[in-house]
Each structure stands twice: as C-alpha cells, then as structure tokens.
Amino acid sequence: MAAYKARLQEFEALLGQDVIDREKLQKLCFSGVPDEGGHRALCWKLLLNYLPLDTSQWNDTLNKKRAQYRHFVEEMVVEPARLSKNGSGNDHVDDHPLNPNPDSQWGSFFKDNEVLAQIDKDVRRLCPDIMFFQRGTDFPCKLIVDDPEVERLHRRVTHFSLSSSSVTRKGLGITKMESSNRRSTNTDDYYHPLPPGSEAHWEVVERILFIYAKLNPGQSYVQGMNEIIGPIYYTFATDTNVALRENAEADCFWCFISLMGEIRDFFIRTLDESESGIGAMMERLMSNVRQQDFQLWNHLKSQELQPQFFSFRWLTLLLSQEFDLPDVIRVWDSLFADVNRFSYLIQVCTAMMVLQRDVMLQNDFASNMKILQHYPPVDVQVLLSKATELVESTEEDICDTTNTEQSS
Structure with a gap:
C-alpha cells in the first residue's frame, strides 16, 4: 500500500509540473497508471499527442x-x-x-x-x-x-x-x-x-x-x-x-x-505486405518467437500454424479482444508509453505464446489453434512482466553481439 501511494504521488508530482517531462511520463505509464486519482485519461491524452507537454x-x-x-x-x-x-x-x-x-x-x-x-x-x-x-x-x-x-x-x-x-x-x-x-x-x-x-x-x-x-x-x-x-x-x-x-x-x-x-496501415488491405502493414508485423512477431523460443517456433511451423490464423486480430486490434476491458486498459498503458511505438506489442504477443509453450508443445494443431484464438485467462501483470523480460533479453543479445563484433 505504501508503494502504491508513493507511485500515485509520483504521478501527481509529474503531472503538476509546468512542462511535463515526456521521458519520465513514459517510464511511469509503462509500468501502469494507478486507477485512483483520475490520471489515466490525462496521461493517455499526453502520450497520444493530443495535449502538448506545456501545461499552459x-x-x-x-x-x-x-x-x-x-x-x-x-x-x-x-x-x-x-x-x-x-x-x-x-x-x-x-x-x-x-x-x-x-x-x-x-x-x-x-x-x-x-x-x-x-x-x-x-x-x-x-x-x-x-x-x-x-x-x-x-x-x-x-x-x-x-x-x-x-x-x-x-x-x-x-x-x-x-x-x-x-x-x-x-x-x-x-x-x-x-x-x-x-x-x-x-x-x-x-x-x-x-x-x-x-x-x-x-x-x-x-x-x-x-x-x-x-x-x-x-x-x-x-x-x-x-x-x-x-x-x-x-x-x-x-x-x-x-x-x-x-x-x-x-x-x-x-x-x-x-x-x-x-x-x-493495419486496416488498409493494399498495404498488408508493405513495411508498415499487418503482414510485416506478423513476420516480426514470428521472427521474435523464433529468437526467444526456437523450439516453440519450430513446433508451430511443423504444424503449419500460420500467424494470420491468430495474430492478425491480436496486432490489428492491439489485443483489445483478447482480454477483459480492465486488462486491455492496463496493457494499453504500456503500449501507449512505448518509446519505440508499438514494438512492445510484438513482445506482449510473444509472451502470450511463450507462457503457453509447455502446453502447446504437447498439443496438436487444433488444440493450439484453440489456445491462440481463444487465449486462456491470465494475470495480465504476469504477462507484461514476461514481455518486459523478453525485451531485456533481446537488448542483452544485441549488446553481446555488438561487443563480439567490436572485439573481433
């Protein structure tokens, strides 16, 4: 409770400034906006660039x-x-x-x-x-x-x-x-x-x-x-x-x-295969799954379980149909606060698959389709924590690769 109140005070202090520090706002919102205090609507207006950072x-x-x-x-x-x-x-x-x-x-x-x-x-x-x-x-x-x-x-x-x-x-x-x-x-x-x-x-x-x-x-x-x-x-x-x-x-x-x-661009059919279209996003997702969990990726590939069978809806609608509304809102706190606009969405979708890996590795095609098209109940905080863990592991891999290249 003390930690929650301290976090609430952080939001109040930041939003009370004459000019909002966008980087601090993103960092705070990424971990979730408190339900109390009425701050979420204001934060979303700032993160979606409706309101300027200058409060005057x-x-x-x-x-x-x-x-x-x-x-x-x-x-x-x-x-x-x-x-x-x-x-x-x-x-x-x-x-x-x-x-x-x-x-x-x-x-x-x-x-x-x-x-x-x-x-x-x-x-x-x-x-x-x-x-x-x-x-x-x-x-x-x-x-x-x-x-x-x-x-x-x-x-x-x-x-x-x-x-x-x-x-x-x-x-x-x-x-x-x-x-x-x-x-x-x-x-x-x-x-x-x-x-x-x-x-x-x-x-x-x-x-x-x-x-x-x-x-x-x-x-x-x-x-x-x-x-x-x-x-x-x-x-x-x-x-x-x-x-x-x-x-x-x-x-x-x-x-x-x-x-x-x-x-x-996700909603424009003619751009499906463009770099900004939904096709490219689905490819990014599966590439990330391969990087994070090759065994799971290979299992789904062997079953010919294509990403458009399930992730089309996930990505196009920003997961708004996969969870109850309060959980969707919590996920969107992080998505809107993402510095690399919606790259975190890829990690959340990857986390959804990785969290079900043990079951999916034992399942046949039909059972896996059911899981991915009707995702089972999950503690959304656990899901987001897993997604953040995947982000950090990716950054570590990039750092290790860079250091190796420089040393050679």
Whole structure:
C-alpha cells in the first residue's frame, strides 16, 4: 500500500509540473497508471499527442479542438438530418433517389447509410462483458437530443432495408463475403437505443466513428475500429473529473484520430505486405518467437500454424479482444508509453505464446489453434512482466553481439 501511494504521488508530482517531462511520463505509464486519482485519461491524452507537454497551452488546445469537433457534429450529423427531414429545398427540386449526379444529396445519403449500417451493428455489441456502453451518458449531445428535427444516427439505418455484402477479414485473416439483411438479423443481443432526450454510450461512439468515416473517405470505417475506440472512450467517460467526462466525446475523437494515424496501415488491405502493414508485423512477431523460443517456433511451423490464423486480430486490434476491458486498459498503458511505438506489442504477443509453450508443445494443431484464438485467462501483470523480460533479453543479445563484433 505504501508503494502504491508513493507511485500515485509520483504521478501527481509529474503531472503538476509546468512542462511535463515526456521521458519520465513514459517510464511511469509503462509500468501502469494507478486507477485512483483520475490520471489515466490525462496521461493517455499526453502520450497520444493530443495535449502538448506545456501545461499552459492545455486550455487553448482543448477549447480549440472541442469547438472544432462540435463543428463536425453540426456539419456532418445535425445539418444533413435537418435537410433530410425538411426536404432539400427548391434548388434541388430535380434531385431524387435514382439521380446519377455525384452531387445528389440522395447519393450521399445512401453512401452514408451503407457505412453507418456497419458502424451501428458493431457498436451495439461493444464490450459485451460490461454494462457500460448500453447505459445512458450524463452528457448527451444537446445539438441532437434537444432538437426534435434532428434524427439520431441509429434511426437513419432503419429507413430502408438492403441486402448487402461486405468484405471483412475475420480472425483467420482470410477475405470472405458475408451476406446480411438488417431486417432479418437477430438483434436480441444488440444494445437498444434509449428514449428521446437521452443517449447511450454506444450511440456516442457511433457518432464519433461516423464522423471519422466522413473525414476519411479513402479509408472510411473498417470493422474492428470500434474495438480500438471502445477502451479510449470508456477511459475518458469514466474520468473522476466531471468537466473532463462532459467532453469525453470530443477528446476521445481526437485521441482516436491520433492513434489511427499510427496504426491505420493495419486496416488498409493494399498495404498488408508493405513495411508498415499487418503482414510485416506478423513476420516480426514470428521472427521474435523464433529468437526467444526456437523450439516453440519450430513446433508451430511443423504444424503449419500460420500467424494470420491468430495474430492478425491480436496486432490489428492491439489485443483489445483478447482480454477483459480492465486488462486491455492496463496493457494499453504500456503500449501507449512505448518509446519505440508499438514494438512492445510484438513482445506482449510473444509472451502470450511463450507462457503457453509447455502446453502447446504437447498439443496438436487444433488444440493450439484453440489456445491462440481463444487465449486462456491470465494475470495480465504476469504477462507484461514476461514481455518486459523478453525485451531485456533481446537488448542483452544485441549488446553481446555488438561487443563480439567490436572485439573481433
């Protein structure tokens, strides 16, 4: 307990400085941010480069970014909803659903709804192990809930029913077509909207992802982004500071933008085999496993257990689907604090495999697939300690190699 209090005081002292020492911040956060004190949300904003290190600039930065996000909500959510409800006006009297003109508001409407349908489906199942996302937020978007002419995003999806096919990459990393019809889909396990005047947290996340998709038409929304934004929004929306909770939506949006700027190549299929793509990351993982535990690597190779069968999801979603939310958040403390951005992710994934080595060396292909695709419960602190141990052993090997080369 004394050590915990001392650690808490370290965070308070560091975050109370006029200019935050980034190196010290990374070192502290790498070992985990204390749950008490409300420091995690602030630390993540700093580590994700949303807030500057100079604390005197915080207010100006927050005011500017939050106002900009509010403008996005007005432009991309509120105004189109009003136009849809009130009609497009005399200037667009010839506009109709089959109008081939690329400037047709109907064309934009259908395109938006195609993206929105997937977002809506994904956010209604976000973090099902906790009740948080289906509960109402204390700070619903007043631009929407206070204006009867503005239709909430989830209601736009139900305006029409289209049989659609979406290309997705599942846990095996294999491209396949999925046919779906939203009216025939069983939605019993979906989160349901709250009454008018209120919003569930999943509706807030839906709005953030929709705006992101609108601002990034080349990439748009890709299935799995909901798993990336979920822990960030949860962390910000449960902050002990009421003023920060009130602005969780805008702050989450900008941190999500920053994080996606670093990992977006994982979500772009055409970059899979590039140096920054997910294919290269999977190769790095297996190369690291070979270096750390050749026997295990060789066993998996002999079984033809390819990394895309399990690590595609691990790496793309930053392990957000492998553990319960509190454990994911703890892992992300270390990932965000990693000086060599996300190289620690490779070590954590390697540690997951090494910790199961004794069992996996005795298993057949099917049993090992089950372990890797449905990772068994683990003390996340033990996992991270093992990952850090692997980092240190790698650094020692590099140092030994360098010394040998110099002596020769």
